[in-house]
Amino acid sequence: MYKGIVVLVFCLLACIGSVQAQNDTIKFEEEDFSQYGSVETIPTKRFCSSKVLGLSPSKLISAGFDYQGSSTITADGFAGFLKEDADINYNHGKRFAVNLPVISNTKWLVSLGLTWWDNNYSFKNKENLVNPFLKTLSKNGLRTTGLNITLFKPLNEVWYTLAQGSFDFNGDFRSNQLPESNQLKVSATVLVGKKPHDRRMWGFGISRTYRAGEQAFFPVLLYNYTFKNKKWGIEALLPARANVRYAINARNLIFAGFELEGNAYRLNNLMADNNNLPFNALELKRSELRPRITYEFSLYKFFWVSIQVGYRYNYSFNIDNGDFYRSSGNTTPYIANNNLGNTFYTSISLNLVSP
Amino acid sequence: MKKISSLRVLILLTFIGSLLAFTIPQDEAKSQNKIVGLWEVGSGKARVKIVPYGEKFAGRIVWLKEPTYPDGTVKVDKNNQDETKRSVPLLGYTNLIGFVDKGKGKYEEGTIYDPENGNTYNCTITLTDDNTLEVRGYIGVSLFGRTDIWKKVALKK
Numbered sequence: 412m413y414k415g416i417v418v419l420v421f422c423l424l425a426c427i428g429s430v431q432a433q434n435d436t437i438k439f440e441e442e443d444f445s446q447y448g449s450v451e452t453i454p455t456k457r458f459c460s461s462k463v464l465g466l467s468p469s470k471l472i473s474a475g476f477d478y479q480g481s482s483t484i485t486a487d488g489f490a491g492f493l494k495e496d497a498d499i500n501y502n503h504g505k506r507f508a509v510n511l512p513v514i515s516n517t518k519w520l521v522s523l524g525l526t527w528w529d530n531n532y533s534f535k536n537k538e539n540l541v542n543p544f545l546k547t548l549s550k551n552g553l554r555t556t557g558l559n560i561t562l563f564k565p566l567n568e569v570w571y572t573l574a575q576g577s578f579d580f581n582g583d584f585r586s587n588q589l590p591e592s593n594q595l596k597v598s599a600t601v602l603v604g605k606k607p608h609d610r611r612m613w614g615f616g617i618s619r620t621y622r623a624g625e626q627a628f629f630p631v632l633l634y635n636y637t638f639k640n641k642k643w644g645i646e647a648l649l650p651a652r653a654n655v656r657y658a659i660n661a662r663n664l665i666f667a668g669f670e671l672e673g674n675a676y677r678l679n680n681l682m683a684d685n686n687n688l689p690f691n692a693l694e695l696k697r698s699e700l701r702p703r704i705t706y707e708f709s710l711y712k713f714f715w716v717s718i719q720v721g722y723r724y725n726y727s728f729n730i731d732n733g734d735f736y737r738s739s740g741n742t743t744p745y746i747a748n749n750n751l752g753n754t755f756y757t758s759i760s761l762n763l764v765s766p
Numbered sequence: 767m768k769k770i771s772s773l774r775v776l777i778l779l780t781f782i783g784s785l786l787a788f789t790i791p792q793d794e795a796k797s798q799n800k801i802v803g804l805w806e807v808g809s810g811k812a813r814v815k816i817v818p819y820g821e822k823f824a825g826r827i828v829w830l831k832e833p834t835y836p837d838g839t840v841k842v843d844k845n846n847q848d849e850t851k852r853s854v855p856l857l858g859y860t861n862l863i864g865f866v867d868k869g870k871g872k873y874e875e876g877t878i879y880d881p882e883n884g885n886t887y888n889c890t891i892t893l894t895d896d897n898t899l900e901v902r903g904y905i906g907v908s909l910f911g912r913t914d915i916w917k918k919v920a921l922k923k
Contacts, residue, residue: 435863437824439817444857447804447813447829450919453897457917460808468883471910515913516900517808609809640836661845661883712847712885713905766880766887766903766912 458517458565459606465637465644467664468764475506475760479723482754486542487747490688495542498535505529520563528555547681551583555674575600581676594677596621600631610637622651622673624696624727626736662709673698690732698727719758725751800893801873805916825862833857845884856881878903
């Protein structure tokens with residue numbers, strides 16, 4: 412499936428012809444520009460835009476690769492299987508995303524997106540693995556694919572609302588397998604915000620998310636700010652991510668920050684391979700914190716490269732039966748309390764960025 | 767029956783033709799050059815004067831909200847990919863070029879230059895009403911783009 416997506420990307424890129432250079436020469440009249448400072452505007456309602464000055468360019472198409480270094484894992488015993496320690500040589504995955512503004516005017520901005528992420532685990536002695544969870548990680552890996560929609564609705568020149576919904580299939584399905592309906596996870600965010608001027612916007616709302624591994628409801632805070640010197644800035648959507656941005660120039664940006672990355676993966680292949688398990692909805696609740704440094708630069712015109720190095724700090728790699736909201740008072744034990752070691756990671760992507 | 771001379775017929779037809787030419791809405795053919803004039807970009811940070819040249823239209827930056835850097839020097843096109851153009855002042859810069867009137871308020875085949883990043887994009891301009899332009903810069907196909915709304919302004923008399 413990923414190969415198909417790569418072919419699609421290259422077809423799309425091939426369709427994107429270079430901008431035709433205009434060879435026209437125009438001779439403007441000599442004139443005094445100071446006269447244009449004093450004008451009469453026609454009174455019209457203005458609406459704020461979704462960006463602040465100096466914000467990093469949004470990625471229309473992104474194709475990347477993520478590599479995580481060696482680590483250890485202790486898979487908890489469950490359903491008669493014993494606890495097992497294993498060494499992971501590395502894990503790696505391809506990451507592909509498309510995000511297209513299908514409606515873009517002053518009153519509405521609607522973007523549709525498509526994502527494909529995979530995560531493959533290379534174990535040191537994979538033929539000796541016994542624990543079914545380790546075996547499905549080794550044999551199938553983890554995958555996420557889905558659609559998302561973002562709606563930005565300015566209310567006036569200052570206030571706006573934003574809503575985002577994601578419909579992702581997460582599981583241990585292989586790249587040549589179609590995901591199943593019980594692997595669908597829905598995440599959503601709504602917020603209301605203010606853009607007091609061109610360099611600052613903030614918003615506050617609520618999110619239903621799986622970034623902490625399992626279903627959870629978090630308050631969210633959006634904050635985008637560019638300092639007066641336009642060299643420094645902040646891009647944050649807490650608790651998902653936050654970055655301090657430094658602009659070497661308009662085509663070279665450095666970020667330092669973190670991302671909370673996670674999802675719940677329905678392990679259908681694990682259950683199919685072990686049909687005597689007393690569970691019918693095993694899910695991996697994966698969550699990791701990634702402090703990192705990112706360098707993004709324009710390779711050629713609208714094509715940007717993003718290089719990232721950081722540390723993968725495991726927060727959750729437990730297995731639960733089902734997808735439910737575990738409130739603070741809920742003491743239901745996990746089916747398996749796995750322990751995944753921390754490690755360094757790097758990722759690189761090629762991106763087509765928006766005007 | 768009085769015979770009408772061919773000269774009179776020709777004069778009559780010319781008169782009727784002229785009347786028709788003034789009666790048919792020009793919008794259906796061309797947009798009466800309503801794009802020509804002074805426009806303020808969506809952020810309000812710049813004003814662009816659009817003028818005709820030949821059969822096409824172009825525009826240049828004639829006003830900047832912040833025309834100088836903090837040190838007082840005039841803002842230049844410092845992000846241009848062509849190093850030789852990085853000292854050209856932004857005030858007076860031609861940022862729209864090559865637009866052809868396609869009728870019904872649509873102007874196509876042009877490009878727009880964004881001094882914020884030094885990129886030139888394909889561009890279409892749509893006159894949504896006499897005082898509003900939808901300016902869409904895009905990469906290759908219109909879907910990979912962004913729209914900005916420009917409002918018409920007039921010089922104070």
